[in-house]
Each structure stands twice: as C-alpha cells, then as structure tokens.
Amino acid sequence: MPANPARLAASHLLEAVLERGRSLEEALDTAPAMEARDKAAGHRIAATVLRRLGSLDAALEPWLRRQPPAPALRALRIGAAELLLLGTPAHAAVSAAVSVVPKPLAGVVNAVLRRVTEAGPAVLEGLDAERLDTPSWLWASWHAAHGPAVRAIARAHREEAPLDLSLKPGATPPPGGEALPGGTLRFPAGTRITELPGFAEGEFWAQDEAAALPARLLDAKPGERVADLCAAPGGKTAQLAAAGAEVVAVERDAKRLLRLRENLERLRLPAELVQADAARWQPEGRFDAVLLDAPCTATGTIRRHPDVPHLKRPKDVPALAAQQKALLDAAARLVKPGGRLVFSTCSLQAEEGEAHLRALPEGFALDPAPGAPEGWLRTRPDQGMDGFFIARLRRKLAP
Ligand SMILES: C[S@@+](CC[C@H](N)C(=O)[O-])C[C@H]1O[C@@H](n2cnc3c(N)ncnc32)[C@H](O)[C@@H]1O
Numbered sequence: 001m002p003a004n005p006a007r008l009a010a011s012h013l014l015e016a017v018l019e020r021g022r023s024l025e026e027a028l029d030t031a032p033a034m035e036a037r038d039k040a041a042g043h044r045i046a047a048t049v050l051r052r053l054g055s056l057d058a059a060l061e062p063w064l065r066r067q068p069p070a071p072a073l074r075a076l077r078i079g080a081a082e083l084l085l086l087g088t089p090a091h092a093a094v095s096a097a098v099s100v101v102p103k104p105l106a107g108v109v110n111a112v113l114r115r116v117t118e119a120g121p122a123v124l125e126g127l128d129a130e131r132l133d134t135p136s137w138l139w140a141s142w143h144a145a146h147g148p149a150v151r152a153i154a155r156a157h158r159e160e161a162p163l164d165l166s167l168k169p170g171a172t173p174p175p176g177g178e179a180l181p182g183g184t185l186r187f188p189a190g191t192r193i194t195e196l197p198g199f200a201e202g203e204f205w206a207q208d209e210a211a212a213l214p215a216r217l218l219d220a221k222p223g224e225r226v227a228d229l230c231a232a233p234g235g236k237t238a239q240l241a242a243a244g245a246e247v248v249a250v251e252r253d254a255k256r257l258l259r260l261r262e263n264l265e266r267l268r269l270p271a272e273l274v275q276a277d278a279a280r281w282q283p284e285g286r287f288d289a290v291l292l293d294a295p296c297t298a299t300g301t302i303r304r305h306p307d308v309p310h311l312k313r314p315k316d317v318p319a320l321a322a323q324q325k326a327l328l329d330a331a332a333r334l335v336k337p338g339g340r341l342v343f344s345t346c347s348l349q350a351e352e353g354e355a356h357l358r359a360l361p362e363g364f365a366l367d368p369a370p371g372a373p374e375g376w377l378r379t380r381p382d383q384g385m386d387g388f389f390i391a392r393l394r395r396k397l398a399p
Helices: 005-019 024-029 035-051 053-063 071-085 091-098 103-119 136-146 149-156 213-218 235-242 254-267 316-332 354-359
Strands: 163-167 185-187 204-206 227-229 246-249 270-276 286-292 335-344 364-367 376-378 388-396
Touching: 005 024, 005 035, 005 071, 005 091, 024 035, 035 053, 035 091, 035 388, 053 071, 053 103, 053 246, 071 091, 071 103, 091 103, 136 149, 136 235, 149 185, 163 235, 185 213, 185 254, 204 270, 213 270, 213 286, 213 335, 227 316, 235 254, 235 286, 246 254, 254 270, 354 376, 354 388
Parallel strands: 227 246, 227 286, 246 270, 286 335
Antiparallel strands: 163 185, 163 204, 335 388, 364 388, 376 388
C-alpha cells in the first residue's frame, strides 16, 4: 500500500520538531513538495499530536512493552490522535498510519492501533490531561507565577486559537467576525485570512487580541517620531503607522525584515525599515515613543504554536531574560525626556515579564494609562488571548 501523503507529512513534521528540535513553521516551509490539501491535513494531525502528546503517550503505554523505534512511535501517535481526538474512522486511521512505516514495523503499529480502536476515546478519561500535556518545568514555573490558574492555562492550550484581525482605520470589516471591545475582529480557528474579502487590498492583518495591546498602550500620535524595535513580521509597526506616526522599524533578521516589508506593502502603510541589532543601533536623535517587543520563549503563544513546549528548555528563560534586559536598556537610551517606552514579551514566564519591573531603566517610571492602571499588564490564554506581559514606562524630565 502506498504511503498516505497527509500522514507522511504529519510524520515528517513530528520528526522535525520532536527529534530534530526545529520549529513547526520551519518544518512546514521545508516540507517535501506535496498537494496543499495533504500538507494542511498533515499539519492539523501533527499539531494535535503536539498539543496532546502526554495524553496520547499515556493512552498508548499499556500496549507497548518497550519504546518502539522512532518511525513506529510517530505512526502510533498519529494513529492514536486520529482515533481518540480527531474522529477519523477507525479503518482509515489504522491503515493510513501503518502505510507510513517501513514494512518490518507495520505489524506492531497495526496491532497497537487495533487495541486503541477497541478501547476508544474512553482511554483518555480519568487522565490528568492538563498535567500530562504540559512539560513539568513549565507547569512548575506557571504555578509559581500564576497560581491555580496554571490548570486553566494548560486547558486553554488544547484548542487552536481563533483568527484575530486588526483593521486599518476606515477599513470595511470582512463579514462574519465578532467585534471585540478593543477593536479586534475575531473569526473561528482555522479561518484562512487570505480568503477573507479585503485581504489583497490590505484592509487588515492577523494579530492576536493581546498582541494588539502594546501598540495601543504606546498611544502613538500623528506626526510623532516612533521607533519599533524587534519589529518583524510587523503587526505592531502596522498599528503605529496606521495611527499616523513616523515609524522607524528595526529588525535584525534579514529574512524576517523582508516579510515585514511585504506585509507593509500589502497594507500600504509607510515605515522606514532598518536592519540592525536593536541593542547596538545608534540612530540620530531621540524618539517621542519607543516600542520594544522583545524576543522571548513565546510560551504565551502555545495555542498558536503547539511546538513551543517541546522546543524550549529551562535554560532558555534566563538567557532570554538577560537579552531582554539589555534590549530594554538600549531602547531606553532612544527615548526623549518625557517620552514613552512600551516593553512587551509574549511569554508566560515571570522572568520575562514581572521580574523586569524590579529593574526599570534608570530615569524611567511606570506610566499608568487607561487599560493599564498600574502601568503594566498581564494577559493569559485562559482569558481567551495570547499570554503577554506589557509595561508602559515614561522617561522622567531632566530636573
Ligand atoms: C516577538 S518577535 C516581534 C514581533 C513583532 N513586533 C510584531 O508585532 O509583529 C521578535 C523579533 O525580534 C527580532 N530580534 C531578535 N533579537 C533582535 C535584536 N537584537 N535586534 C533586532 N531584532 C531582534 C527577531 O528576529 C523577531 O523578528
């Protein structure tokens, strides 16, 4: 039987993430050529396996005497996800999973998946899915930072996030979306942005409700000179440019800068683009306002990127927190006296968020604003949006 292309794609994606430590996005970009429909189906299966890996492994465990070879384990996880979570008819799920393993492994995959079929989704009942599907170091860190909400956070990670849009001022909203209070327009998970009317005309861009908050808190005014540091792919640059500010967007990575350029071209929004390390960038003159959306572990975006828990390691947190502090101090040097600085990370880790409040750049203070009465904000996925930490600071006027 020829290998089923969607399951082959799923297996390729799982191998890339779990065995080679590559991101799902990168693995999708470099996947072997195949029909778009098969690639999309493979992506959906792989994403389900990554979201529910601990639960699926616990469900398979009673029928495995020892750890099977890697290709068989991938096929078993794919088959179990389809049988227990995705509602694929049993015959199709088992035969498709068997089709992607080398012949000598077909017997074990077939036998185990038949057992899983007999047991059915009931095998998942009674498992502590939230804990099983969350690496223990992340669970402990979220428990320390967010208390009992850790369970609701883990539960939120089971579902794919909706598609949130930010609209250009005056744009006609595409039909069918739910308008959220801040102006975000929400569509169900799985909605393809490119198929919504107005996409090609540059009327809107994808941006999670929480990701829209940092630029809103910066509150850029028409004609203000604003720097957007760590800018690609450019959701926040677009907001600042749409507000009428004169934006300089700084991004270190050439490929990502190109994506930022393409996004702004589609949106027909102006900004000066600079390829530079924001920690060393030395422009002429200071800015009315600076936005720093710093690189981070991205543990606030797991609903959108289910590979994140499998790729990040505890040591990444302090390394990124130190980078963020260096970038924050560099960003602070660019702000005029009396000017604003907004710092954000899409992380649930306190070290990448609340801990930075203990060492604000010299000469800066928290600057309360509508929507952030204490001068900073924390959002979490169990509130229906990505997990962000955002602080709004103001440079004191010289005495
Ligand atoms: C969280 S993403 C930014 C998302 C972006 N602000 C948006 O709203 O679309 C972080 C970005 O920072 C870039 N980056 C990381 N370190 C940097 C540095 N030292 N200088 C400039 N850009 C950097 C990364 O390449 C990445 O594109």
